[in-house]
Structures are given as structure tokens and as C-alpha cells.
Amino acid sequence: MLRPLQWVSLIGSIAVVVGVVSLVRSIFPHRSQVHDVTDGLPRELESQLAKVLDETSFRVSDLAAVLDAEYTAIGSQILNMQSINSVFKRIQEAKENRHDARHQRAPPTAPTAPPPPTPPTAPPPTRSRELPLVGDAHGASTVSPLPSNLQLIKPIPVLVIACNRVAVSQCLDKLIQHRWSAELFPIIVSQDCGHAETDRIIERYVKDHGIEHYRQPNLTDPKPLLPRKEQKWSGYYKIARHYRFALTTVFNHKDNYDSIIIIEDDLEISPDFFEYFVMGRQLLRTDASLFCVSAWNDNGKERHVLDPEKLYRSDFFGGLGWMITRELWKSELEAKWTNRYWDDWMRLPEQRQHRACIRPEVSRTKTFGSKGVSKGQFYKKYLKFIQLNDHFVNFTTMDLSYLLKNNYDEKFLDMVYSLPTISAGQVGSVQDKSKSYRIEYNSNQQFKTIAKTLGIMEDNKEGVFRTAYLGVVSIVWRDKGQHMGAPAVRLEIAPKRPWLGYQP
Numbered sequence: 001m002l003r004p005l006q007w008v009s010l011i012g013s014i015a016v017v018v019g020v021v022s023l024v025r026s027i028f029p030h031r032s033q034v035h036d037v038t039d040g041l042p043r044e045l046e047s048q049l050a051k052v053l054d055e056t057s058f059r060v061s062d063l064a065a066v067l068d069a070e071y072t073a074i075g076s077q078i079l080n081m082q083s084i085n086s087v088f089k090r091i092q093e094a095k096e097n098r099h100d101a102r103h104q105r106a107p108p109t110a111p112t113a114p115p116p117p118t119p120p121t122a123p124p125p126t127r128s129r130e131l132p133l134v135g136d137a138h139g140a141s142t143v144s145p146l147p148s149n150l151q152l153i154k155p156i157p158v159l160v161i162a163c164n165r166v167a168v169s170q171c172l173d174k175l176i177q178h179r180w181s182a183e184l185f186p187i188i189v190s191q192d193c194g195h196a197e198t199d200r201i202i203e204r205y206v207k208d209h210g211i212e213h214y215r216q217p218n219l220t221d222p223k224p225l226l227p228r229k230e231q232k233w234s235g236y237y238k239i240a241r242h243y244r245f246a247l248t249t250v251f252n253h254k255d256n257y258d259s260i261i262i263i264e265d266d267l268e269i270s271p272d273f274f275e276y277f278v279m280g281r282q283l284l285r286t287d288a289s290l291f292c293v294s295a296w297n298d299n300g301k302e303r304h305v306l307d308p309e310k311l312y313r314s315d316f317f318g319g320l321g322w323m324i325t326r327e328l329w330k331s332e333l334e335a336k337w338t339n340r341y342w343d344d345w346m347r348l349p350e351q352r353q354h355r356a357c358i359r360p361e362v363s364r365t366k367t368f369g370s371k372g373v374s375k376g377q378f379y380k381k382y383l384k385f386i387q388l389n390d391h392f393v394n395f396t397t398m399d400l401s402y403l404l405k406n407n408y409d410e411k412f413l414d415m416v417y418s419l420p421t422i423s424a425g426q427v428g429s430v431q432d433k434s435k436s437y438r439i440e441y442n443s444n445q446q447f448k449t450i451a452k453t454l455g456i457m458e459d460n461k462e463g464v465f466r467t468a469y470l471g472v473v474s475i476v477w478r479d480k481g482q483h484m485g486a487p488a489v490r491l492e493i494a495p496k497r498p499w500l501g502y503q504p
Contacts, residue, residue, distance in 0.1 A: 153184065153278060153281070154257075154258060155183060155184050155185065155186055155255065155257065156184065156185055156257070156259055156260070156261060156277065156278070156281060156323075157185070157186045157187070157188050157250060157253070157255075157257050157260055157261070158175055158179075158185055158186070158187050158188070158260075158261045158262075158263065159188050159190060159246055159247070159250050159260050159261065159262045159263070160172065160175070160187065160188065160189045160190070160263055160264070160265055161190055161192075161239075161242065161243065161246060161262065161263070161264045161265060162189050162190065162191045162192070162198060162202065162264075162265040163191065163192045163193040163195065163198070163242075163265065164193045164195035164198050165198060165265045165266060166197055166198050166201055167265070167266065167368065168189070168198060168201060168202065168265040169201050169205075170268065170368065171263070171264075171265050171266065171267055171268065171269075172187065172189070172202075172205050172209075172211070174268050174269050175187055175269060176205075176209055178269060178270075178271050178272075178273055178274060179274055180274055182209070182210060184274075185274055186211070186212065186255075187205075187209070187211040187212070188211065188212040188213075188214065188250055188253075189202050189205075189211060189212070189213050189214070189265075190214045190215075190216065190242065190245065190246035190249065190250075191213065191214070191215050191216065192216040192219070192238065192239075192242040193216075193219070194215070194219050199215075214246065214249055216241075216242050216245050216246075217245075218241065218245070221234065221238075222234050222237040222238060222241070230340075233340070236340050236341050236342075237339055237340045239342065240337070240338055240339055240340050240341065240342040240345075241339065243337070243342050244334075244337045247260070247262075247329055247333075247334070247337075248329075248334060251326050251329050251330065251334075256326075257326060258325060258326045258327075259281050259284065259285075259323055259324065259325045259326060260323065260324065260326075260329075261277050261321070261322070261323045262321075262322055262323070262324075263295075263320075263321045263365065264320070264367075266367050266368055267320060267321055267365045267366065267367055267368075268365065268366050268367075268368060268388065269295070269321070269364060269365055270295075270363075270364040270365070270388055270389040270390065271389075271390065271392045272364065272389065272391075272392045272393050272394075272395065273295065273321075273364045273365070275392070275393065275394065275395045275396055276293075276295065276360065276364050276393070276395055277293060277295070277323055278395070278396055279395040279396050279398070279400055280293030280323055280358055281293070281323060283358055283400065283403060283404070284323065284324075284325055285325070286404065287403075287404045287405055289354075289355055289356060289405040290313075290355060290356055290357065290358065290405075291317070291324075291328070291351075291352060291353075291355035291356060291357055292317060292322050292323060292324050292328075292357040292358075293322065293323040293357060293358045293359075294314070294317070294318035294319065294320070294321065294322045294323075294357050294358065294359045295320065295321030295322065295359075295360065295363060295364035295365045296318040296319060296320035296321055296322070296359065296363050296364075296365055296386075297318070297359055297360060297361060297362065297363045297386070297467060298316070298318055298382075298457050298466035298467050299456040299457055299466060299467055299473070299475050300360075300361070300362060300363040300386045300387055301382065301385040301386060301387060301455070302385065302387040302483060302484050303455070303476075303477070303478045303479070303480060303481075303482060303488075304455070304456060304475045304476050304477065304478075305361050305362045305363075305387050305476055305484060306361065306362075306476045306484065306488050306490075307361055307362070308360075308361070308362045308389050308391040308393050309393050309398070310360070310361040310362075311358055311359070311360055311361070311400065311403055312358070312359055312360075312361065312403075312467070312469060312474060313356040313357070313358060313359075313403060313405070313408055313412075313469045314356060314357050314358070314359045314467050314468065314469050315352070315356055315357075315464050315468055315469050315470070315502070316347065316357070316461070316464050316465065316466050316467055316468055317343065317346045317347045317352070317357055318357065318359055318466070318467070319343050319346075320363075320365050320367065321364060321365035322357075332351075333351070344461055347461040347462055347464065348462060349462060356405070356469065358403060359467065360389070361476070362387055362388075362389040362391075363386050363387065363388060363389065364388075364389055365388070366386050366387075366388035367379070367383050367384075367386070382457060387484060409470065412469070412470070412472075413470065413472075415492075416438060416472050416492045416494050417438070417494070417497070419436050419437055419438040419492060420435075420437055420438070421437065421438045421439065421440060422437045422438075422439060423439065424439055424449075424450045424453040424454055425453065427439075427454065427477055427489060427491065428479065430489050433478075433487035433488060433489050434487070435489065435490075436489070436490035436491070436492065437489065437490070437491055437492070438491075438492045438493075438494050439491055439492070439493045439494070440493075440494055440495070440496045441493065441494075441495060441496070442495070442496055443503075444460060444463065444503060447460075447465060447473075447493065450493055451465075451473075451493075454475065454477055454491070454493075455480075456473070456475055460502075462502065462504045463502035463503045463504040464502050468502075470499070471494060471495040471499050471501075471502070472492055472493065472494045472495075473492075473493040473494075474490070474491070474492055474493075475490075475491050475493070476488045476489070476490055476491070477489050477490075477491050
């Protein structure tokens with residue numbers, strides 16, 4: 001029961017939040033009205049006005065967050081985050097409208113008169129806008145729904161691993177196009193190889209967009225120090241060395257980032273790439289059984305995907321656009337980081353420790369790099385056919401608590417083993433494309449045969465098939481040449497019970 005003074009204080013605090021929000025709304029009209037008012041103004045002036053709107057909104061939300069932290073314990077049953085969520089909603093709407101306007105409106109014609117003076121730039125918003133977790137960081141909340149108010153977050157840097165690919169500009173252009181803001185998603189390029197032309201291209205983005213550019217100081221050739229049979233793979237040693245340098249440098253950054261998105265310089269991203277990773281970050285921090293969040297589906301060819309909103313848990317580390325936390329790097333990976341084949345090393349049981357990654361059905365990244373150290377392994381047969389998502393999904397407004405381990409495993413297995421069984425050879429003759437089926441395998445070799453028949457990736461790493469979870473590989477299947485919108489059968493390729501775990 002609240003004391004009289006607590007009631008007065010609580011009601012007063014709510015009134016302050018409502019009053020401040022109302023004041024800001026009276027000063028700044030709805031975002032669509034702002035575009036009506038500023039339509040035709042020089043782009044620089046319109047950009048400054050938009051920046052003032054966004055930064056003022058951040059200050060209101062910061063005030064609301066402080067009041068919420070102070071009074072949730074004594075009045076959460078009344079306040080219930082409603083006033084704060086309304087602020088978050090308006091800020092998100094402003095960002096989306098700003099994003100839509102930036103990419104849908106035609107550039108204004110050049111003014112005939114000199115542009116007006118640029119208004120004073122507002123000070124940058126406070127960079128620490130962390131929201132409370134549901135439960136604690138050790139998975140205690142794995143049965144609770146995830147919070148929906150994730151619009152304000154600590155910055156999440158995007159680390160771009162680069163070498164000598166001048167097409168890094170293609171990667172950087174998409175990152176800049178789709179990110180919500182430079183404040184929330186700073187871009188850091190770490191470059192190996194010392195390639196002068198690539199260096200110049202990256203420096204152009206430093207100048208024009210304020211990204212950061214790190215250069216790997218150790219450019220020595222490891223080949224003379226390697227055993228003879230390994231010398232032809234010396235490129236993989238250089239890459240592992242570069243990853244160690246880049247991850248250590250960014251996690252030691254002055255801004256003390258608590259998570260990182262890592263992509264390589266030959267990746268293109270989807271429009272909802274950042275939306276996906278914002279919610280993914282919350283999943284990582286809420287469920288200790290998670291190891292990473294990946295934007296990639298190894299079996300994500302167009303004929304094998306259907307639903308952009310569908311996400312899975314996976315025992316396989318996919319890479320190609322992934323996120324890990326500072327805690328994982330500092331407490332586990334940094335000290336024992338491998339000197340070669342870093343991605344396969346991440347898939348070893350010693351690193352995974354029975355933890356899973358989140359992955360999408362429709363990939364949020366796509367590689368355009370047919371050449372590299374791997375010499376195009378899998379590119380012509382699989383990678384160039386991966387479907388990049390083009391349907392924006394508002395993950396931060398969705399309840400994704402079904403992906404938490406305590407909510408997921410039992411329901412997932414019950415679903416898989418309740419399905420009717422068919423063989424891989426029968427899939428093409430299925431008449432009702434709306435149904436799902438199970439295909440069972442007894443051994444790694446039998447899975448490989450099934451995978452070859454269905455046109456998915458056949459290999460495994462330490463016995464874990466690509467995208468598998470608890471031994472089950474979930475795919476969509478349709479005939480060759482059919483597009484993503486065509487009817488498709490859902491298949492669960494599952495081990496016969498009892499399953500004894502992955503067999504290397």
C-alpha cells in the first residue's frame with residue numbers, strides 16, 4: 001500500500017512526463033506535418049530541423065526513464081511503463097518517417113537564391129540509454145516475455161572486416177542507408193593487408209560519414225612460420241589474426257561497447273538488419289543459453305525460404321553477419337582465440353558449450369564476394385543464391401520470447417515429432433503444399449543423402465549440420481525455378497529417436 005506522500009510524488013511525476021511530452025508535441029508537429037512545412041527547403045536546413053526533433057525527443061525519453069527507475073518499485077501497478085512507452089513509440093515513428101522520407105523523396109532542385117544560414121547544431125544526445133532487462137543477465141527470466149520498449153539502446157557498433165576489396169563501398173553504402181542513426185550504430189572498419197586503394201576508399205567514408213578506420217598493424221606473412229602442409233592456407237592464419245586485433249580493439253573502445261555486430265566487406269544487408277539485431281541483442285542479454293545472433297541462413301536459397309518473420313534457434317554458428325557480447329569475448333574467447341580457421345573454431349564444442357544462436361529463415365545478409373581466401377568455396381553452388389530479405393519486419397514491436405530456451409525446446413520437439421513422415425524422394429509429389437512433414441535420418445551419411453536430394457548444404461562441423469537445432473534441420477521446399485511467393489512445403493529433417501547427440 002502506498003503512503004500518502006508516495007501517492008503525491010507518483011502522481012506529480014506522471015504529470016511531469018505527460019506535461020513535457022505534450023509540450024514537445026505542441027512545439028514539434030507530427031513528423032508528416034514537419035515534411036509538409038519543410039518541403040522545398042534546402043536539404044541542409046531540413047536535416048538540421050530533423051536532428052533537433054530527434055535529439056529533443058531523446059531528452060524527453062531520458063527524463064521519462066529516470067522517473068520510471070525511481071518510481072517503478074512503489075507504483076508500477078499504476079504507471080506500468082505506459083507514459084514511457086508512448087515516448088518510445090513517438091521516437092520510433094519519427095525515425096521511421098525520417099528514414100522513409102530520406103529514401104523515397106526526390107532530391108530538391110538546386111535553389112536559385114543563396115541558402116539561409118545553417119541553424120546552430122544541437123548537442124549530441126546522451127549515449128547511455130540502457131533499458132532494464134526482464135530478470136537478470138544469467139537467464140533467470142527465460143519464461144518471461146521480452147520487453148517491447150527497445151527503441152532506446154546503448155550504441156551497437158558495426159565492425160566491418162576489410163582487406164583489399166574496393167567494393168567495401170557497396171557494403172558501407174548499405175550500412176549507412178539502413179541504420180537508424182550514426183549515434184546508435186557507429187561503423188568501424190578494421191582493415192588488414194595495407195591495400196592503398198581500399199584504404200583511400202575507406203578514408204573517404206571517414207571524411208563524409210564520420211566512420212572509424214582502424215588498420216591492422218601486423219602485416220607480416222605467417223607462411224614461413226607454418227608447417228609445410230599448412231603454408232598454402234596462410235591466408236586463414238592472417239584472417240584469424242586480424243579478427244583478434246579487430247575484436248579486441250573495438251571491445252577496448254573508449255565507449256565501452258557491450259555488444260558488437262560483425263560483418264565482412266563483401267556483405268550486403270537487408271533494410272531491417274538493424275531492427276533484427278536490436279531485438280537479437282536483448283535475447284542475448286536475457287537468455288544465458290544463447291551464444292550469438294546470426295543474420296545468415298546457410299540453407300536460405302529462394303526455394304528454401306518463405307516467412308521473413310520466422311526465426312529459429314540453431315546449434316550451428318553461421319557467421320556472415322553476427323553479434324556477440326563483450327562478456328563472451330572478455331571472459332572466454334579473447335584469451336584462447338585461435339590462430340587459424342576462426343569460424344570452424346567457433347563451432348567447436350569447447351566454444352559453443354551447448355549454447356545456441358538465433359538465426360532467421362530469410363537471411364539479413366547476402367555475400368557478393370565470389371573471390372577471397374576460400375577461393376569461392378560453395379559460392380557458385382549455394383551462396384550466390386541466398387535470398388536477401390526485402391520485407392521490413394518490425395522485430396522490436398514483436399514478442400520473441402518464444403525463442404527463449406525454456407519456451408522453445410519442448411514445443412519445438414513436440415511439433416517436429418507430431419508431423420507425418422515422408423521420404424526425401426516423396427517431397428516432390430506432395431499435393432497439399434500447406435502441410436508440414438518430417439523426414440527422418442539414422443546417420444550423418446543418411447542425412448547427407450537427404451540433403452543432396454533436397455538441394456541443401458550437406459556438410460557438418462563437429463557433427464552439427466548447418467542450421468541444425470537438437471539435430472533437426474528446418475527448411476522450406478519448392479521445385480526449382482519457383483519464386484519465394486510460390487506455395488511451399490515445410491520440412492523438418494530430424495534424427496530418429498532416441499537421439500544421442502551430434503556425432504562428429
